[in-house]
Amino acid sequence: MSPIRLLILAILFYIAYRLLTGGRRTVEPDDRVEGKSYKEMPSDDVLVEDPVCKKLVPKMQAVKHQRAGQSFYFCSEECCRKFISQEGDGE
Numbered sequence: 001m002s003p004i005r006l007l008i009l010a011i012l013f014y015i016a017y018r019l020l021t022g023g024r025r026t027v028e029p030d031d032r033v034e035g036k037s038y039k040e041m042p043s044d045d046v047l048v049e050d051p052v053c054k055k056l057v058p059k060m061q062a063v064k065h066q067r068a069g070q071s072f073y074f075c076s077e078e079c080c081r082k083f084i085s086q087e088g089d090g091e
């Protein structure tokens with residue numbers, strides 16, 4: 001048998017192996033996450049709208065900014081800074 005044939009066989013075997021194990025791997029963690037996420041979903045994990053770029057961000061990960069007793073949430077500090085500079089221009 002030529003070395004090239006062996007190499008092709010090895011690659012085919014590797015691809016088949018990856019497909020089999022890869023297919024299994026994606027199913028298993030999903031089952032775990034599904035079981036957990038419903039029970040352990042924090043009540044704070046609400047989506048809030050970034051007033052600058054209109055993106056929806058999870059409240060827990062959002063950058064918070066308070067102004068006149070109102071809270072604003074941003075996807076990043078960059079958007080927060082933009083918002084602050086905008087309110088400065090408006091007044």
Ligand SMILES: [Zn+2]
Pocket residue numbers: 050052053054055074075076079
């Ligand atoms: Zn943003």
